[in-house]
Each structure stands twice: as C-alpha cells, then as structure tokens.
Amino acid sequence: MSISQYYYVGNKQNLFSGIFIGIFSLCMAGFILYAIDFSAVNFTFWSVVGYSFYTSFMFLLAWSAYYFFKIYFKLRGHKRVITISDSSITFPELGDSLNVIELKFSEITEVYFAEGRYGIPNNLIIKYGYDGHAYIAKDYLKIEDFEAICSLFKKSLKIKKINIK
Numbered sequence: 542m543s544i545s546q547y548y549y550v551g552n553k554q555n556l557f558s559g560i561f562i563g564i565f566s567l568c569m570a571g572f573i574l575y576a577i578d579f580s581a582v583n584f585t586f587w588s589v590v591g592y593s594f595y596t597s598f599m600f601l602l603a604w605s606a607y608y609f610f611k612i613y614f615k616l617r618g619h620k621r622v623i624t625i626s627d628s629s630i631t632f633p634e635l636g637d638s639l640n641v642i643e644l645k646f647s648e649i650t651e652v653y654f655a656e657g658r659y660g661i662p663n664n665l666i667i668k669y670g671y672d673g674h675a676y677i678a679k680d681y682l683k684i685e686d687f688e689a690i691c692s693l694f695k696k697s698l699k700i701k702k703i704n705i706k
Contacts, residue, residue, distance in 0.1 A: 545693065547686040549621035549633075560613045566606035570599050615639060623677065625693050630667075632677060642675050646697045654705045662705050665691065 577595065619639065623632040628647075634640040648669045655676075657663030665677040665687075679687050691703055 543627060545625045545689070547623045547625075547682060547690060549623075549681045550683060560609070563606045563609035563613065566602045566609070570602040570606070573599060573602075621681075623682075623690060625690065625697075627697075632675070634675070644669050644675070649698065652694050652698060652700070652703055654703055656705050660705070665694075665703070666706075 573595065577592075616639070621633045623630065625631075629643055629645045631641060631643045634642055644667065649667055650670070651668040653666055654662030655664045655666050662679075664679055667675045667677070669675070677687075677690065682690070695701070695703065
C-alpha cells in the first residue's frame with residue numbers, strides 16, 4: 542500500500558491575512574472611539590441617528606475582529622495536506638481547512654479541470670456521488686505536486702487524459 546502526501550503552500554498566507562484583518566478591525570474601532578468627542582454629544586434626532594450608525598459600525602468591526610481571530614486560532618498549527626492512498630484521497634475542503642473530505646476512488650464519477658482565463662486549466666474538480674463535488678486548487682500547491690496528483694488520479698481512475706470544462 543503506497544501513500545503519498547502533498548502539502549499546501551498557502552497556509553501561512555491565509556493565517557497572515559486572518560490576523561491582519563483582525564488587528565486592522567480592532568485598530569479601526571479604536572480610532573473611531575478616539576475620534577468621537579462624547580463630551581459634545583447633542584441629543585437631537587440626527588445626532589442619535591448618526592451615533593446609532595457609529596455604534597452599528599463598531600459592532601461590525603468587533604464581530605469582524607472576533608471572526609478572523611477565531612479562524613486564526615483554529616487554523617494555527619494545522620497542516621493542510623492531501624493524502625492519496627491506493628483506494629482513496631483525503632484533502633481539506635477549499636473554503637474550510639478544518640473540514641477534511643475523504644473520497645474513495647470508487648465513489649468518484651468525474652474528474653476535470655475548470656477552464657480558467659484564456660482556456661488555461663485552473664482547478665481540479667472532483668465530482669462524486671449524486672451531486673457532490675470538491676476542488677483541489679492549483680494555486681495552493683507546488684506545480685510538481687499538482688501534476689503528481691493529476692497523474693495519480695489518471696492512474697487510479699484508469700483514464701488517459703483529464704479534460705478541461
């Protein structure tokens with residue numbers, strides 16, 4: 542039984558963007574609180590409407606910071622890896638790295654490349670079951686790893702060529 546593993550290269554970039562957006566949201570909330578002069582609060586209708594917009598924007602920034610920090614701490618320390626054995630493939634879902642998909646080669650109905658810009662193949666799309674589909678992104682892997690995954694798919698599914706759709 543042979544097992545091949547291929548690691549994603551974009552995991553650190555996703556972590557950096559998550560922590561950056563979280564810190565940026567907190568800084569923006571702090572700046573807005575600093576910029577508002579609460580000593581000169583005038584309780585007219587328009588000032589109450591304006592402050593309610595400020596308050597809702599502050600809650601939005603706080604929620605954004607919480608959301609991105611939560612994702613950062615969930616993903617920190619997790620390695621995103623594609624594992625291919627003789628009978629199955631295991632890989633993280635494209636949008637959620639913590640959700641791992643395991644597919645047996647007998648469940649896969651179709652494998653093809655998504656047609657990108659200018660007809661260049663972009664992502665590998667795997668259809669399975671009745672209406673399930675999963676993606677393996679070309680941009681998050683090394684070129685030689687992506688080509689090795691495609692050749693293992695051809696070998697395991699006994700097809701000569703992966704089509705572009």
